[in-house]
Amino acid sequence: MSFRVRPATKPNLTWRLLMKKAKLVFTLIFCVFFFSTFVSAGEYPDKDIKHIMPWGAGGGTDTVMRGFMKNMEDNLGVKIYTVNITGAKSGLGVSDLMNSKADGYTIGSLTYDGVVTVPYFGLLSSYSLDRLNFIATVTIHPTVLVANTDSNYNNLSDLMEAAKKSPGEIQISNVGMGGVWHLPVLELEEKADVKFDHVVFSGGSGEQKEALLKKETEVACMSIGAAIPLLQAKKIKVLGVMSEDRIEAYKDVPTMKEQGYDVVWGSARMIAVPANVSQEIQAVLGEAAMKTANTQKWKKWLEKNGGGWAYLDAEETGKFVTSLQNKVFPLLDDLVAKGIVKKNN
Numbered sequence: 001m002s003f004r005v006r007p008a009t010k011p012n013l014t015w016r017l018l019m020k021k022a023k024l025v026f027t028l029i030f031c032v033f034f035f036s037t038f039v040s041a042g043e044y045p046d047k048d049i050k051h052i053m054p055w056g057a058g059g060g061t062d063t064v065m066r067g068f069m070k071n072m073e074d075n076l077g078v079k080i081y082t083v084n085i086t087g088a089k090s091g092l093g094v095s096d097l098m099n100s101k102a103d104g105y106t107i108g109s110l111t112y113d114g115v116v117t118v119p120y121f122g123l124l125s126s127y128s129l130d131r132l133n134f135i136a137t138v139t140i141h142p143t144v145l146v147a148n149t150d151s152n153y154n155n156l157s158d159l160m161e162a163a164k165k166s167p168g169e170i171q172i173s174n175v176g177m178g179g180v181w182h183l184p185v186l187e188l189e190e191k192a193d194v195k196f197d198h199v200v201f202s203g204g205s206g207e208q209k210e211a212l213l214k215k216e217t218e219v220a221c222m223s224i225g226a227a228i229p230l231l232q233a234k235k236i237k238v239l240g241v242m243s244e245d246r247i248e249a250y251k252d253v254p255t256m257k258e259q260g261y262d263v264v265w266g267s268a269r270m271i272a273v274p275a276n277v278s279q280e281i282q283a284v285l286g287e288a289a290m291k292t293a294n295t296q297k298w299k300k301w302l303e304k305n306g307g308g309w310a311y312l313d314a315e316e317t318g319k320f321v322t323s324l325q326n327k328v329f330p331l332l333d334d335l336v337a338k339g340i341v342k343k344n345n
């Protein structure tokens with residue numbers, strides 16, 4: 001029996017050509033991807049930016065952050081348009097930001113509720129601050145106690161004296177039990193050994209102010225920004241400011257600390273982007289926010305529209321949020337234990 005050994009055959013010519021083409025295509029795809037990423041970071045931004053506002057149009061935060069975005073346009077060279085997405089104590093708007101494309105063309109504003117109320121109470125199951133990167137904090141505005149100008153209370157001492165004579169009878173309004181304007185009054189109660197009647201207006205500071213004007217409530221706890229329109233109209237007065245220092249526009253009004261009660265509270269307005277936005281784009285936005293916050297134009301505008309100038313960069317904002325949560329979460333735990341508020345998670 002005989003046999004032959006067949007000579008090794010050369011690879012099919014068509015197959016070799018296909019392999020070469022495939023390598024070329026993959027190389028081109030890689031180069032295009034790398035180059036486009038490099039260029040987009042270098043040229044960013046080159047189109048309008050969407051700004052998600054998680055509160056209603058015309059409110060204090062909406063007004064102030066629209067103003068900031070308008071000023072920041074000068075440092076970015078593009079338009080920033082605002083879209084209001086409200087609900088779930090700002091959670092729906094912030095959640096929309098979390099789910100947005102991470103290309104730097106969607107940014108959003110956050111406030112106290114976005115970093116405290118929504119995550120603590122578990123208002124939205126998929127909500128996690130880990131899905132965001134902070135860019136900056138651009139206002140920190142103090143909380144104040146205000147009363148109708150016809151009120152017999154002219155300062156904190158007057159209010160405390162009346163509260164001690166009539167425990168649990170003086171009404172102080174807020175916008176939600178366990179919220180940003182309820183907790184400060186609870187702390188004041190503890191430190192002054194007094195009790196108030198807490199009245200909730202879930203519709204916001206507008207309802208609080210209406211009740212003050214109609215004399216349906218005696219005192220309201222709110223942000224200085226929310227109070228300014230009625231202060232300027234001389235329809236309400238400030239009894240105490242919950243800040244370390246006096247407010248520039250109301251230097252004649254002493255802080256709570258000056259009046260003997262170490263109660264310091266406030267809220268902040270922060271800017272954030274989806275978590276996967278590139279470091280290069282975050283740096284561009286951070287620099288633009290810093291430049292905007294430090295212009296005299298912005299500072300003067302803010303003083304007329306609510307005050308509370310501040311600037312914290314991304315890292316400082318993260319520390320600020322952690323510090324705020326460390327302060328507030330134990331207080332909320334106590335309210336949950338007492339059955340005053342309930343958690344969803």
